[in-house]
Amino acid sequence: MQTLSEENYLKIIYNLDKQGLKKITPTAISEALNNNPASVVDMLRKLVDKKLLQYEKSKGVKLTEKGRNVAIIVVRKHRLWEVFLLEKLGYGWEEVHEMAEQLEHVQHAELADRLDKFLGFPEYDPHGDPIPKANGETAVTYKTVLAEIPEGGSCRVVAVKDTSPSFLQYLKKLDIGIGTKITMIEKIPFDSSVVIKLGKSSTTTVSRVFAENLVVHE
Amino acid sequence: MQTLSEENYLKIIYNLDKQGLKKITPTAISEALNNNPASVVDMLRKLVDKKLLQYEKSKGVKLTEKGRNVAIIVVRKHRLWEVFLLEKLGYGWEEVHEMAEQLEHVQHAELADRLDKFLGFPEYDPHGDPIPKANGETAVTYKTVLAEIPEGGSCRVVAVKDTSPSFLQYLKKLDIGIGTKITMIEKIPFDSSVVIKLGKSSTTTVSRVFAENLVVHE
DNA sequence: GTGAAAAATTAGTCTTGACTAATAAATATA
């Protein structure tokens, strides 16, 4: 069993690794956790003792199998709870993260799986990050922004970058939400506006700024 | 803002008070929390400093307005989460308490109210305890067991005492769940069996043991 | 009302997880 603090370290290390960081150093961790490098060194020692990770100065930090499993479950719970808060409790995109930071540490063997089922096995959280599956597999994330979809390509909305009320209101007006399918019809060279089609309905034109704030996949 | 530990003390004190304990002493608290009286004394001092409670040796511990408000929110969240775990995630009666002990400390101003709404404003948790309302009011609990309902009286199921699989299975077979309305038709003097009517359907006879394990209100 | 038992309190310690300041090691630059 791990403490809340240990879980947070494992999660951050897992995330740094997923972000492609080659060498995970105490400083990198302390920056991610916004704490002191000395505290990180203390905790690394403890986690090594518990066989949750390996640490060699030359290679940096690596999660062990055991450590990765713990991290995956925490991340899985975090993202599932975010979906819950957004879809079931009606919280906004920007409010869910902080609460999920607390909820991810709730312990019970079946909790993640039951929540997953209840939510209908969602693949992405409201920020567009893939939710690890029960077996630990994580969907490859083809996440990009609408603006990058080529003409003729289509995609699904997984999240927004901007979370200002005006943007969210605009999304509502356009009837765009998580999962909405969008087809890229045309990119206007003049001002980089894009013409898109939503599901079966007629086409709409949106600005480049808009298209760069909509996170999509595929 | 309170720590997790402080919230637990406030909750326990609130519960002891609701249970009708006249004088709430450090020993009573330490028994409820299953910890050391010395620890309780330390914490009481801290909570007095924070104006969350008053403590006089002669009168025992009393929550202040502020302390009671904190306690009520914790209890409210605890019971709402229990309903969630039971009704939405399909957990059993006996599994929800432990998880709710963790969930009750999740912080966000609107969390309890949003959860309450999502669950359809339930009045009782799976153990038959009333869920405090948003304004802090707590339903008077007329909780008793089916066996105590007089002939001709009716009631609604709020919980079970026994949580063995065989009892729960039997309940399922009889189609009795939380909220089921039961009318007491007759009490058989011979073996104290009771004849009941479920909703509009025909009558059923159940044993005294059964009737004493079904928590009902009204 | 006095002695015994129970309850409350104090003093001192421990663990966790954080911090600062000082030092050692590694890296980068001239």
Next chain:
DNA sequence: TATATTTATTAGTCAAGACTAATTTTTCAC
């Protein structure tokens, strides 16, 4: 390569919250 700079580590503290053991207060029984 020697030096400067960044990074890692150690040593020593601190606060929260718990504990044990010792002591003081209260309460109860006679």
